[in-house]
Amino acid sequence: MIKIKTTDRYNITPLRSFMTNILSLAAALVVISILFLISGVNPIFAISEIFSGSFGSFYGIKETLTKAIPLILIGAGLTLAFRAKFWNIGAEGQLLMGAIFATWTGLNFGESLPPYIIVPLIFLAGFTGGAFWGIIPAILKIKFSINEVISTLMLNYICAEILTMLIVGPWKGKERFGFPGTNNLPDSAILGIIPGSRIHYATLILSILCAIVLCVVVYKTRFGYETRVVGENPHAGKYAGINFLKTSIIIMAVSGGFAGLAGVGEIAGIHHYLGYPASVSSGYGFTAIIVAWLAKLNPLYAVISGIFFAGILVGGDAIQISLGLPAATVQIVNGTLLIFLIMGDYFLKNKIRFEMQ
Amino acid sequence: MKKIQTLEMKKISKSFHGIFANKDIDLKVESGEIVGLLGENGAGKTTLMNILYGLYQPDSGQIRINNQDIRINNPVESINFGIGMVHQHFMLIQNHSVIENIALGYKETPFFFPKIKIREKVEQFSEKFNFNIDPDKKVWQLSAGEQQRVEIIKALLNGADLLIFDEPTSVLTPEEIKELISIFRQMKASGHIIIFISHKLDEIMDICDRVVVLQKGKIVGSTDTKDTDKKSLARIMVGRDISFNIDKKKIARGRKILSVDSISVMGDKGLDAVKNISFELFENEIFGVAGVSGNGQRELAEAITGIRPIYSGKIKINGSDITNKSPRDIYDTGISHVPEERIKFGIAPGLFLYDNAVLKQHHLKKFSRRWFLKYSKIKNHTEDIIKDFNVSTHSINSQIRNLSGGNIQKLILGREISEQPQLLVASHPTYGLDVGATQFLRRHLLSLRKQGSAVLLFSEDLEEIFELCDRIAVIFDGEFMAILDSDDKNLSEIGPMMAGSKRLKKQ
Numbered sequence: 001m002i003k004i005k006t007t008d009r010y011n012i013t014p015l016r017s018f019m020t021n022i023l024s025l026a027a028a029l030v031v032i033s034i035l036f037l038i039s040g041v042n043p044i045f046a047i048s049e050i051f052s053g054s055f056g057s058f059y060g061i062k063e064t065l066t067k068a069i070p071l072i073l074i075g076a077g078l079t080l081a082f083r084a085k086f087w088n089i090g091a092e093g094q095l096l097m098g099a100i101f102a103t104w105t106g107l108n109f110g111e112s113l114p115p116y117i118i119v120p121l122i123f124l125a126g127f128t129g130g131a132f133w134g135i136i137p138a139i140l141k142i143k144f145s146i147n148e149v150i151s152t153l154m155l156n157y158i159c160a161e162i163l164t165m166l167i168v169g170p171w172k173g174k175e176r177f178g179f180p181g182t183n184n185l186p187d188s189a190i191l192g193i194i195p196g197s198r199i200h201y202a203t204l205i206l207s208i209l210c211a212i213v214l215c216v217v218v219y220k221t222r223f224g225y226e227t228r229v230v231g232e233n234p235h236a237g238k239y240a241g242i243n244f245l246k247t248s249i250i251i252m253a254v255s256g257g258f259a260g261l262a263g264v265g266e267i268a269g270i271h272h273y274l275g276y277p278a279s280v281s282s283g284y285g286f287t288a289i290i291v292a293w294l295a296k297l298n299p300l301y302a303v304i305s306g307i308f309f310a311g312i313l314v315g316g317d318a319i320q321i322s323l324g325l326p327a328a329t330v331q332i333v334n335g336t337l338l339i340f341l342i343m344g345d346y347f348l349k350n351k352i353r354f355e356m357q
Numbered sequence: 358m359k360k361i362q363t364l365e366m367k368k369i370s371k372s373f374h375g376i377f378a379n380k381d382i383d384l385k386v387e388s389g390e391i392v393g394l395l396g397e398n399g400a401g402k403t404t405l406m407n408i409l410y411g412l413y414q415p416d417s418g419q420i421r422i423n424n425q426d427i428r429i430n431n432p433v434e435s436i437n438f439g440i441g442m443v444h445q446h447f448m449l450i451q452n453h454s455v456i457e458n459i460a461l462g463y464k465e466t467p468f469f470f471p472k473i474k475i476r477e478k479v480e481q482f483s484e485k486f487n488f489n490i491d492p493d494k495k496v497w498q499l500s501a502g503e504q505q506r507v508e509i510i511k512a513l514l515n516g517a518d519l520l521i522f523d524e525p526t527s528v529l530t531p532e533e534i535k536e537l538i539s540i541f542r543q544m545k546a547s548g549h550i551i552i553f554i555s556h557k558l559d560e561i562m563d564i565c566d567r568v569v570v571l572q573k574g575k576i577v578g579s580t581d582t583k584d585t586d587k588k589s590l591a592r593i594m595v596g597r598d599i600s601f602n603i604d605k606k607k608i609a610r611g612r613k614i615l616s617v618d619s620i621s622v623m624g625d626k627g628l629d630a631v632k633n634i635s636f637e638l639f640e641n642e643i644f645g646v647a648g649v650s651g652n653g654q655r656e657l658a659e660a661i662t663g664i665r666p667i668y669s670g671k672i673k674i675n676g677s678d679i680t681n682k683s684p685r686d687i688y689d690t691g692i693s694h695v696p697e698e699r700i701k702f703g704i705a706p707g708l709f710l711y712d713n714a715v716l717k718q719h720h721l722k723k724f725s726r727r728w729f730l731k732y733s734k735i736k737n738h739t740e741d742i743i744k745d746f747n748v749s750t751h752s753i754n755s756q757i758r759n760l761s762g763g764n765i766q767k768l769i770l771g772r773e774i775s776e777q778p779q780l781l782v783a784s785h786p787t788y789g790l791d792v793g794a795t796q797f798l799r800r801h802l803l804s805l806r807k808q809g810s811a812v813l814l815f816s817e818d819l820e821e822i823f824e825l826c827d828r829i830a831v832i833f834d835g836e837f838m839a840i841l842d843s844d845d846k847n848l849s850e851i852g853p854m855m856a857g858s859k860r861l862k863k864q
Contacts, residue, residue: 221730222728240684240685241687241720
């Protein structure tokens with residue numbers, strides 16, 4: 001009989017960590033290939049279609065960058081929460097709340113203010129909205145010991161329904177001719193795009209800046225240090241005099257706030273009005289969980305992994321059309337990648353040996 | 358399974374990230390023997406025993422029972438071979454009750470209603486050995502000493518032929534140690550084998566027939582205890598002579614630093630753990646709190662350092678009130694704390710050594726500027742601690758989880774002591790330390806005292822208390838039975854006071 005032995009691995013080098021990720025992705029591709037085979041598609045062709053669809057053409061690259069913006073922002077924010085072992089899976093709701101706040105601000109003040117005031121203002125509003133929605137589970141967790149996985153997940157639905165209620169009810173705009181949705185934001189509140197694309201460059205630059213700043217915060221500041229201590233050992237955090245409520249609130253304000261910023265980008269950069277939740281965000285809050293994980297919880301790496309997953313989203317759309325595959329295909333691809341990344345993490349932290357008995 | 362007559366470990370080697378924890382170890386034990394395993398921290402004692410217990414697999418080497426080669430793949434197999442282990446860090450499920458924990462590891466636990474059958478046995482055992490444990494209490498409510506008793510019951514109930522004790526006496530009272538020794542003797546008479554890991558030379562000499570000395574993963578000496586003495590054992594163990602006397606000079610105490618005014622504190626069980634305790638602490642003074650583990654020491658230490666709320670009474674440092682201030686505010690007034698459960702409270706295992714070296718200090722001016730940490734200063738500071746406290750590690754850039762328990766302990770001690778606190782609250786600071794490190798630490802406490810700091814020392818090691826303290830309080834059931842000067846004639850009655858049967862109405 002063959003026995004499997006696991007022991008802790010101590011010497012985790014950056015190279016080994018990197019190679020583990022590459023191998024995990026490769027292994028995931030093998031499984032995905034099998035799924036393609038089952039649906040009667042040549043997997044090599046399908047996978048090359050995904051990447052040529054996203055990175056192989058000028059149009060593809062533009063679309064990929066567009067979708068990378070929310071993924072980078074949310075993914076970077078999630079690395080912070082996950083580092084503190086605060087399992088925020090409510091980024092989707094935080095994004096929507098950011099969109100709601102930004103839309104309200106844009107619609108109410110956009111007409112009377114010039115762009116250089118209203119644009120920062122809607123970003124601020126979006127951040128506030130996301131942060132507000134993120135702080136709720138933080139308080140629930142620290143004050144009432146309510147599991148954040150449940151509360152963040154449930155708050156997604158609450159926020160989605162609030163949004164729907166607003167757009168079919170009080171905020172329903174005349175410009176929509178009876179369909180649910182608000183009026184378009186005034187021109188001054190709409191973000192500029194790179195001509196010939198949908199890339200709202202202000203948000204793109206903001207997302208990369210956010211990732212860089214957060215990286216410095218995590219590795220160089222007291223707050224980052226305290227976040228890591230709390231994540232590693234809460235008992236030690238208490239002993240070290242770290243204020244859990246304060247720390248958790250800041251962590252979730254940043255994590256939720258970044259998701260809120262992504263919501264602003266989607267509204268002011270792409271849609272220009274607030275519509276149904278599924279049209280505001282195509283699950284960026286959930287995809288970003290994989291982005292954060294692939295980034296090994298390093299905010300800076302979230303830029304790269306954000307672009308990578310945006311590519312998969314865009315490529316997935318491409319093969320839907322060219323190969324006639326169902327829309328769920330991309331989600332299967334994403335889910336498979338996440339599972340393999342998590343497994344890779346296990347193999348990175350543990351040595352596995354097979355022994356004959 | 359046949360009873361273990363002989364057990365041999367042959368050429369056992371085990372390495373962790375390239376460093377040998379055990380190298381070519383040969384160990385043979387026979388039925389009816391008590392063997393001591395002696396060595397400094399990181400000498401490889403625990404690793405060797407974990408291999409025997411099936412927690413680790415050796416890289417090479419062979420284990421033989423009754424002259425038959427065997428493989429031990431996991432603790433279940435090891436229990437089936439008749440090997441039991443009482444660990445240094447308890448392997449109990451904190452949220453389960455005593456009886457549930459015992460049922461979990463017990464071979465004959467029935468599938469349905471396990472507690473009913475087990476309860477009887479546990480109560481028998483408790484009574485027989487005077488363990489005095491409520492089987493329905495949750496493990497997290499128990500003191501370290503009580504938890505260990507649960508571990509011992511677990512191993513004994515499984516009827517092990519060979520029992521490994523990893524520093525079992527460190528949390529027991531003198532009386533309990535005596536009882537434990539008498540259990541050891543009974544087991545020896547009935548043909549059991551006991552492997553006793555310790556670095557307390559007295560106990561080894563007292564209890565064991567034979568002693569094997571480990572150093573840096575290798576066996577450096579093996580002898581019958583009747584052919585040796587403490588001094589030569591110590592020399593083999595650390596490879597140099599150790600003086601057993603610390604010279605402590607009388608120093609006149611300075612001004613008052615800490616005043617504790619009739620404080621009461623709730624324990625985890627929701628009952629008063631500290632009842633109306635008052636005392637004062639002065640500069641140049643070491644104040645010892647002697648007592649059996651679980652009589653309120655942990656709660657008292659936590660109350661003073663701000664981890665646990667105080668519901669009545671006041672604590673003042675230098676005249677200013679610090680009652681129920683946050684742990685950080687209290688730290689900033691100059692109170693350092695070496696916690697009782699250091700691995701649990703003292704480190705963030707996945708962070709680097711240098712991160713852990715400033716766990717409580719990172720917010721201080723010298724390590725941070727506004728929001729940022731000064732990592733170069735922190736790294737220098739870490740190097741200093743490692744040098745001063747002789748922490749063995751290959752780099753400060755490695756995760757602290759890679760260090761042995763003793764080395765982690767030294768780092769924590771170094772961290773808390775090196776800041777020249779006004780008051781150091783030290784809970785069992787030498788628990789688990791080897792002879793060399795213990796002496797170093799005791800000297801350091803004395804030098805703190807000389808430099809004008811106050812030390813509040815919680816210890817179960819009476820020898821240590823007598824050796825270091827200027828005044829000694831005896832704690833029992835959350836109350837001070839007496840506060841004695843180090844030359845008080847009543848000190849001879851400290852035993853009955855620790856047991857709660859005598860109380861001085863002096864205070």
